Amino acid sequence: MYQPQALSALGSFLGQRLSTSKSDLDLHGQSESYFSLSPPDAVAYPQNTGEVQKIMRICAEHDMPVIGWGMGTSLEGHALPVNGGLVVDFRLMDKVLEIRAADMDVAVQPGVTREALNEELRATGLFFSVDPGANASLGGMAATGASGTTTVRYGTMRDNVLGLQVVLADGRVIRTGGRARKSAAGYDLTGLMVGSEGTLGLITELTLRLHGLPEAVSAGVCAFTRNEDAVNTVLDTIQMGIPVARIEFVDTATAAAFNAYAGTNLPACPHLMVEFHGSPDSVAQDAARFGEVAADHDGLGFQWSTKEEDRRALWAMRHNAYYAILASRPGARAMVTDVCVPISRLARAVTETQADLAQASIPGPILGHVGDGNFHSVLLIDPTRPEELSEARRLSHRMVKRALDLGGTATGEHGVGMGKLEYMEREHGEGWDVMTTLKQALDPQGILNPGKLIRPV
Amino acid sequence: MYQPQALSALGSFLGQRLSTSKSDLDLHGQSESYFSLSPPDAVAYPQNTGEVQKIMRICAEHDMPVIGWGMGTSLEGHALPVNGGLVVDFRLMDKVLEIRAADMDVAVQPGVTREALNEELRATGLFFSVDPGANASLGGMAATGASGTTTVRYGTMRDNVLGLQVVLADGRVIRTGGRARKSAAGYDLTGLMVGSEGTLGLITELTLRLHGLPEAVSAGVCAFTRNEDAVNTVLDTIQMGIPVARIEFVDTATAAAFNAYAGTNLPACPHLMVEFHGSPDSVAQDAARFGEVAADHDGLGFQWSTKEEDRRALWAMRHNAYYAILASRPGARAMVTDVCVPISRLARAVTETQADLAQASIPGPILGHVGDGNFHSVLLIDPTRPEELSEARRLSHRMVKRALDLGGTATGEHGVGMGKLEYMEREHGEGWDVMTTLKQALDPQGILNPGKLIRPV
Numbered sequence: 001m002y003q004p005q006a007l008s009a010l011g012s013f014l015g016q017r018l019s020t021s022k023s024d025l026d027l028h029g030q031s032e033s034y035f036s037l038s039p040p041d042a043v044a045y046p047q048n049t050g051e052v053q054k055i056m057r058i059c060a061e062h063d064m065p066v067i068g069w070g071m072g073t074s075l076e077g078h079a080l081p082v083n084g085g086l087v088v089d090f091r092l093m094d095k096v097l098e099i100r101a102a103d104m105d106v107a108v109q110p111g112v113t114r115e116a117l118n119e120e121l122r123a124t125g126l127f128f129s130v131d132p133g134a135n136a137s138l139g140g141m142a143a144t145g146a147s148g149t150t151t152v153r154y155g156t157m158r159d160n161v162l163g164l165q166v167v168l169a170d171g172r173v174i175r176t177g178g179r180a181r182k183s184a185a186g187y188d189l190t191g192l193m194v195g196s197e198g199t200l201g202l203i204t205e206l207t208l209r210l211h212g213l214p215e216a217v218s219a220g221v222c223a224f225t226r227n228e229d230a231v232n233t234v235l236d237t238i239q240m241g242i243p244v245a246r247i248e249f250v251d252t253a254t255a256a257a258f259n260a261y262a263g264t265n266l267p268a269c270p271h272l273m274v275e276f277h278g279s280p281d282s283v284a285q286d287a288a289r290f291g292e293v294a295a296d297h298d299g300l301g302f303q304w305s306t307k308e309e310d311r312r313a314l315w316a317m318r319h320n321a322y323y324a325i326l327a328s329r330p331g332a333r334a335m336v337t338d339v340c341v342p343i344s345r346l347a348r349a350v351t352e353t354q355a356d357l358a359q360a361s362i363p364g365p366i367l368g369h370v371g372d373g374n375f376h377s378v379l380l381i382d383p384t385r386p387e388e389l390s391e392a393r394r395l396s397h398r399m400v401k402r403a404l405d406l407g408g409t410a411t412g413e414h415g416v417g418m419g420k421l422e423y424m425e426r427e428h429g430e431g432w433d434v435m436t437t438l439k440q441a442l443d444p445q446g447i448l449n450p451g452k453l454i455r456p457v
Numbered sequence: 458m459y460q461p462q463a464l465s466a467l468g469s470f471l472g473q474r475l476s477t478s479k480s481d482l483d484l485h486g487q488s489e490s491y492f493s494l495s496p497p498d499a500v501a502y503p504q505n506t507g508e509v510q511k512i513m514r515i516c517a518e519h520d521m522p523v524i525g526w527g528m529g530t531s532l533e534g535h536a537l538p539v540n541g542g543l544v545v546d547f548r549l550m551d552k553v554l555e556i557r558a559a560d561m562d563v564a565v566q567p568g569v570t571r572e573a574l575n576e577e578l579r580a581t582g583l584f585f586s587v588d589p590g591a592n593a594s595l596g597g598m599a600a601t602g603a604s605g606t607t608t609v610r611y612g613t614m615r616d617n618v619l620g621l622q623v624v625l626a627d628g629r630v631i632r633t634g635g636r637a638r639k640s641a642a643g644y645d646l647t648g649l650m651v652g653s654e655g656t657l658g659l660i661t662e663l664t665l666r667l668h669g670l671p672e673a674v675s676a677g678v679c680a681f682t683r684n685e686d687a688v689n690t691v692l693d694t695i696q697m698g699i700p701v702a703r704i705e706f707v708d709t710a711t712a713a714a715f716n717a718y719a720g721t722n723l724p725a726c727p728h729l730m731v732e733f734h735g736s737p738d739s740v741a742q743d744a745a746r747f748g749e750v751a752a753d754h755d756g757l758g759f760q761w762s763t764k765e766e767d768r769r770a771l772w773a774m775r776h777n778a779y780y781a782i783l784a785s786r787p788g789a790r791a792m793v794t795d796v797c798v799p800i801s802r803l804a805r806a807v808t809e810t811q812a813d814l815a816q817a818s819i820p821g822p823i824l825g826h827v828g829d830g831n832f833h834s835v836l837l838i839d840p841t842r843p844e845e846l847s848e849a850r851r852l853s854h855r856m857v858k859r860a861l862d863l864g865g866t867a868t869g870e871h872g873v874g875m876g877k878l879e880y881m882e883r884e885h886g887e888g889w890d891v892m893t894t895l896k897q898a899l900d901p902q903g904i905l906n907p908g909k910l911i912r913p914v
């Protein structure tokens with residue numbers, strides 16, 4: 001057993017910031033999703049890169065698994081220490097290090113959350129765009145390659161991470177990328193680390209791209225009678241080049257969940273929630289053009305506004321969708337599917353998914369970042385009934401298979417973790433073996449987040 | 458020696474498409490730049506992925522270097538077979554395989570050039586945005602991580618390659634990425650391959666992102682008395698969020714070279730060349746706003762137009778800049794610097810570079826994609842005078858060192874090849890060793906484009 005010596009070596013410099021209390025272990029052994037409890041042996045709370053480096057060296061010496069932890073909001077069991085080991089929780093590394101407004105970039109520690117960052121940026125006229133539903137940490141978001149409602153306009157984490165500081169499995173500290181807007185100086189190590197789910201290194205600093213707050217914003221909601229009409233509206237909007245900043249789909253079940261959770265009174269039908277960024281003129285024009293497209297697809301009227309409070313209410317509702325859906329079935333846990341398909345296949349993917357769900361024995365409200373071809377079904381499971389887990393697996397499996405058949409991906413944004421491992425072979429073929437080769441090259445002992453992303457050994 | 462058996466094995470299925478003629482070898486032993494002749498042992502012209510796979514297996518068996526070749530326009534000796542071996546010239550793999558207009562993507566073979574692709578796209582209302590000065594191949598552009606005048610708006614190759622088919626050093630064929638607009642399904646192998654300069658695999662197919670042709674375009678030129686004024690205009694334009702589609706700087710020497718080469722009559726001073734994409738209203742407004750910013754910096758009047766012929770003439774002039782500058786010193790070869798810095802440091806980088814050049818014994822006109830913080834000095838060398846090569850090296854060295862000190866990169870877009878090898882250690886530190894580790898993992902024999910990007914063994 002590795003723990004005793006490893007833990008005393010860690011404790012010697014972390015002191016109180018190494019915890020083995022049951023509550024701490026349990027907290028870091030669970031996720032927002034349907035996976036069962038698997039606590040680590042200990043939790044470390046480093047304060048700086050030097051400490052992370054020391055931690056890594058000690059764990060390497062003792063062959064002890066090391067699992068990064070941001071806000072624990074990932075949905076595929078990414079951060080669960082399935083073989084025990086040490087969870088490295090980045091919550092104390094939560095400083096915004098330097099805002100460089102002239103260059104529209106910022107250096108942050110990994111524990112800063114997206115909301116905290118935007119709070120700090122408030123006075124600068126700049127914002128950080130990537131916004132998963134949860135208030136995730138930026139380190140975790142880089143590690144999962146997260147995206148959000150504004151990705152259709154401003155990109156995913158891959159597009160918005162300029163550089164990283166990373167502690168490798170052998171304790172070396174590297175800096176990847178940089179502050180130049182582009183570089184052709186060798187392999188894109190930043191790109192390799194983004195989306196690597198803590199299996200190639202621990203991120204201890206990020207340089208992020210910022211965007212200027214738009215001069216004007218318009219946003220609104222449009223109801224539709226049929227899902228297909230909503231989805232075809234998305235397709236036309238994108239193809240006509242109407243520059244949406246957000247375009248989100250929610251189905252009837254999700255709209256009902258909003259009403260119950262947030263006291264809204266959306267009609268019982270599917271909706272699109274959209275937003276435009278630009279000048280006062282352009283956002284009005286864009287909204288009007290979108291309204292026409294929606295009307296062509298029997299939209300039931302597009303209501304929009306440029307008032308900040310209306311917009312805030314709209315997106316708060318959207319960002320709480322997961323919790324609203326969970327609340328619609330008390331006591332339920334969720335398995336969240338996350339397929340992403342070429343936009344021309346979106347209508348088919350959504351329609352066939354709805355048909356599956358109509359036959360299913362469990363509910364699975366649908367919503368998604370449809371401008372990117374990405375949507376989720378939140379499959380609600382009673383955790384005391386194993387047959388519901390099987391049913392969720394069966395449904396998820398059909399959706400993923402369909403997405404792959406349509407030229408899409410098993411996961412548009414949530415990542416692989418454990419939940420999507422079984423599809424990697426199908427999606428990547430020998431490319432998955434190449435990922436394993438890279439993993440073995442950078443982490444030959446396999447101590448970094450074992451059991452995730454890579455073929456289990 | 459490996460050649461005889463290897464060549465007969467290759468010849469057995471390539472027939473006439475394996476060449477050892479002196480003219481072919483010499484053609485594939487030279488570059489557009491200042492490096493000396495280093496011919497390969499043979500040149501292969503495969504017609505499909507299966508042939509590339511066979512080639513790779515034979516070369517692996519005989520430990521024979523394999524060097525990809527697109528249009529041979531790279532500027533750092535990327536494609537030169539410095540240890541001999543086989544050049545794989547992709548010119549026969551030049552098919553546009555499938556245009557998927559609804560999804561705004563296209564599948565192409567690597568030998569398609571950017572101009573040929575845009576020719577084929579003409580009827581679709583879509584275009585491929587990345588436009589290096591040369592009519593490069595898309596395989597070569599992916600391999601070098603190229604960018605161009607429109608990168609400030611539409612991104613580099615990294616942003617515009619959705620997926621690849623790659624033949625690895627051991628002959629395995631993988632597909633990376635896909636057609637979904639985003640994916641979080643594991644390591645970003647596409648991103649790893651883009652910019653890997655043929656050292657990790659040969660690209661045999663690309664899926665590229667397309668953009669809708671803008672409804673309206675405005676473009677024009679503005680002269681300035683001082684370089685700083687032009688550069689500060691760029692800084693303000695970017696920071697004010699005026700959505701430039703192109704913003705290019707040329708100094709006085711470059712303007713003079715244009716006049717001599719293309720018969721234009723630009724005044725003898727620095728210029729910005731800019732373009733806006735949008736609606737008729739927005740491109741007029743953007744041009745007007747830009748004109749005001751330029752006037753604030755003592756711009757000598759911004760002339761713009763929405764006529765296609767004016768625009769074509771403007772960008773043809775810009776795309777011929779390299780040849781115009783070469784022609785300004787008959788018989789000269791060029792060493793092209795390619796630094797990229799955070800935009801707030803651009804004025805300083807340009808000004809100090811001009812000061813260096815004013816003292817230098819060789820000419821080095823400056824131009825660049827300044828909206829990204831990227832600029833070049835085309836250092837003109839008389840190839841018969843070794844002291845001029847030393848002078849060019851000294852100047853290039855100062856520019857790179859300055860860029861790195863300012864938080865920038867040694868190469869914004871041209872890549873490492875051989876010419877920028879010496880700066881990799883300084884730019885990446887141990888990150889460069891990590892690149893070597895990845896290279897060794899994927900190409901343990903080191904047959905793929907030896908002598909480039911990675912620390913020489």
Ligand SMILES: Cc1cc2nc3c(=O)[nH]c(=O)nc-3n(C[C@H](O)[C@H](O)[C@H](O)COP(=O)(O)OP(=O)(O)OC[C@H]3O[C@@H](n4cnc5c(N)ncnc54)[C@H](O)[C@@H]3O)c2cc1C
Nearest residue numbers: 068070071072073074132133137139140141143147198203
């Ligand atoms: C309500 C809700 C809505 C969501 N909506 C979205 C959405 O719209 N888009 C989306 O992409 N995701 C979404 N998610 C999923 C989740 O928010 C993202 O995956 C997020 O990126 C996870 O960040 P985190 O800080 O919680 O990371 P964690 O869950 O703590 O960790 C995630 C992974 O990153 C690793 N990790 C964490 N920190 C580091 C570090 N510093 N260095 C290296 N590895 C590290 C962990 O080991 C783990 O593998 C949602 C989740 C919820 C609960």
Ligand SMILES: Cc1cc2nc3c(=O)[nH]c(=O)nc-3n(C[C@H](O)[C@H](O)[C@H](O)COP(=O)(O)OP(=O)(O)OC[C@H]3O[C@@H](n4cnc5c(N)ncnc54)[C@H](O)[C@@H]3O)c2cc1C
Nearest residue numbers: 525527528529530531589590594596597598600604655660
């Ligand atoms: C006048 C001029 C202007 C230029 N302007 C720009 C500019 O604005 N921006 C810019 O980025 N560059 C510019 N360049 C440089 C050059 O055009 C780019 O580097 C371009 O990407 C090279 O493409 P190519 O097809 O010529 O590739 P090559 O020069 O043939 O090859 C480049 C590298 O890619 C590898 N390679 C080629 N094909 C493949 C393949 N199928 N699979 C794997 N590896 C392969 C080669 O081995 C080599 O390492 C300019 C060059 C010139 C001469």
